Amino acid sequence: MSLRETFERQRDRRYIMFGGKGGLGKTTFSAATAYWLARHGHKVLVFSVDPQASLSDIFQQDIFGKGAVRIMDNLYAQEIDADSHIKQYQQEVRQKILDMYGFDRVPDEIEHYIQAASAEPAMEESAIFDAVVDVVVKGDYDYYIYDLVPLGHALYYLSMAKVYDEWINRITKLREEMREHEEMVARLKREKTTEEDQILNELQRIKTRINLSSSILTDKQKAAFYFVVVPEEMIILDTQKAAQLFAKFEVPIAGYIVNRVLPSELASQDIPQYLRNRLKMQDRYLDKIRSVFGKNVVGYVPEMERDVTGLKMIEKLAGIMYGNGTK
Ligand SMILES: Nc1ncnc2c1ncn2[C@@H]1O[C@H](COP(=O)(O)OP(=O)(O)OP(=O)(O)O)[C@@H](O)[C@H]1O
Ligand SMILES: [Mg+2]
Numbered sequence: 001m002s003l004r005e006t007f008e009r010q011r012d013r014r015y016i017m018f019g020g021k022g023g024l025g026k027t028t029f030s031a032a033t034a035y036w037l038a039r040h041g042h043k044v045l046v047f048s049v050d051p052q053a054s055l056s057d058i059f060q061q062d063i064f065g066k067g068a069v070r071i072m073d074n075l076y077a078q079e080i081d082a083d084s085h086i087k088q089y090q091q092e093v094r095q096k097i098l099d100m101y102g103f104d105r106v107p108d109e110i111e112h113y114i115q116a117a118s119a120e121p122a123m124e125e126s127a128i129f130d131a132v133v134d135v136v137v138k139g140d141y142d143y144y145i146y147d148l149v150p151l152g153h154a155l156y157y158l159s160m161a162k163v164y165d166e167w168i169n170r171i172t173k174l175r176e177e178m179r180e181h182e183e184m185v186a187r188l189k190r191e192k193t194t195e196e197d198q199i200l201n202e203l204q205r206i207k208t209r210i211n212l213s214s215s216i217l218t219d220k221q222k223a224a225f226y227f228v229v230v231p232e233e234m235i236i237l238d239t240q241k242a243a244q245l246f247a248k249f250e251v252p253i254a255g256y257i258v259n260r261v262l263p264s265e266l267a268s269q270d271i272p273q274y275l276r277n278r279l280k281m282q283d284r285y286l287d288k289i290r291s292v293f294g295k296n297v298v299g300y301v302p303e304m305e306r307d308v309t310g311l312k313m314i315e316k317l318a319g320i321m322y323g324n325g326t327k
Contacts, residue, residue, distance in 0.1 A: 003299035004322045006224065006254050007037075013224040013254070015136065015144050015217055019246075020228035021238055022150040025259040025301070027054040028308045028317065029228055030147035031077075035311070036318040037143050038075035047078040047135055048147035049128045055079050055147065060310050072311065078135065086127040090114055136216055146217075217251075224254035226298075231258060231285035240292055255298030257321075258289055263302050 001009070016033060018026040027048070034046035045068055048055055053064040055077050063069040065081030093114055094106050106114070136144055217223050225246070229239045239256070246253060267279050289297060301321055308317050 001255070001295070001298055003226075003255065003257060006298050007322075010224065010254075012221050014142060015146065015219075015223040017146040017148055017217070017223070017225045018228055019148040019225060019242075020150075021235055021242075024228045024230050024235065025257075026150075026228050027058055027147050029226070029257060029259070029301075029321070030145045031055065031058045031314050032308070032318040032321055034075055034077070034143070034145045035314045036322045037145075038072065039318070041074065042142040043074050043076075043140075044143045044145060045076045045078060045135070045141040046145040046147060047080065047132075048149070049080045049082050049132060050147065050149050051082060053079055058309050058314065076141070080128065080131045080135070082128045082131070085131045089127045089130070218249065220252040223252050225251050226254055227256045228259055229256055229289065229293075230260045231282045231289060233285060233288075236285065236288055236292060253296065255296050256289070256293045257299045257301060258286070258297060259301045260303045261286070261300045 007013070016030075018030045018033070020026055027050075030046050030048070034044045038044045046055065047068075056063050056079060059071050059077055061069065061071065061077075063077050064079045065084060066079075068076040068078045071077050094111075097103070097106055097110055097114075132146075136146075227239055227243065229235055243253060262275075262279055262282055264279070264283075266275065299321060301317070304313070304317065306313070308314060
């Protein structure tokens with residue numbers, strides 16, 4: 001099956017993710033796919049949580065932290081500013097504590113715990129994932145293209161409910177520790193226990209939302225995950241390992257796309273030995289890719305003459321990836 005057919009045959013799949021190791025072409029393929037779908041009349045949002053703002057780079061437009069920005073008809077791009085989401089989240093927690101206990105300012109001990117909790121990687125992941133949930137749950141678009149961060153992290157997002165569990169456990173523990181502070185205990189005692197659990201309830205509510213969105217992103221009917229690979233030994237091995245892990249989280253793998261393939265016609269031309277060697281090596285790895293990923297390989301994308309930035313190059317690449325015909 002070709003990449004295009006994976007879209008045409010599964011029209012309910014509206015949540016599209018591109019994953020893979022760093023620098024292989026996730027952002028490039030996300031942009032090209034979004035472009036192609038938009039050109040065929042679908043309203044598309046391509047988004048990422050990447051602090052490197054690579055969608056801004058590829059679309060040559062500053063979109064970081066600005067919400068969904070229109071790129072062209074039907075095509076919108078969004079770069080979620082994770083840091084500001086974390087700060088916002090901290091602020092919400094502070095406000096809740098103030099409201100709950102009727103303090104005019106957050107006591108130092110509690111501020112200390114808020115800071116400690118925010119330094120947790122799980123807190124960061126949670127804040128980011130929460131932002132992603134907001135984006136996908138809104139449902140204003142026909143297609144959502146999620147340009148994922150490199151592999152390891154992506155796994156986190158997809159198993160976010162677990163991360164949340166852990167965070168809730170930590171918060172619970174922190175709250176217990178908090179109670180050990182005598183001064184705090186005295187203050188807390190004046191409050192009803194039901195109120196004390198508001199923060200925890202809030203976290204539980206968020207967790208429910210997370211579960212909802214990870215259920216969207218792992219729904220075989222609605223979501224499709226594409227792995228980007230290149231014909232190189234280590235990348236093939238790492239992708240294989242990652243694919244096994246993803247399978248554990250029941251991520252619906254829709255196919256593998258091979259990027260940066262040197263055109264084989266080169267072999268019949270007058271080329272330096274160096275390039276001839278590279279072609280030979282590439283052939284070996286392409287064979288390996290076919291034997292490892294089999295019929296799940298849905299496309300081969302050539303090494304282009306230059307970086308893929310700007311709509312003209314994106315259009316060119318989309319033409320190569322999906323053909324220029326109608327969808
Ligand atoms: N087929 C190609 N031909 C030429 N250049 C390419 C091709 N695919 C990707 N590139 C270039 O390679 C670089 C990395 O691509 P891209 O940013 O899409 O990777 P990524 O997987 O999103 O990286 P990261 O893991 O950092 O997010 C970019 O400069 C892009 O323009
Ligand atoms: Mg990227």
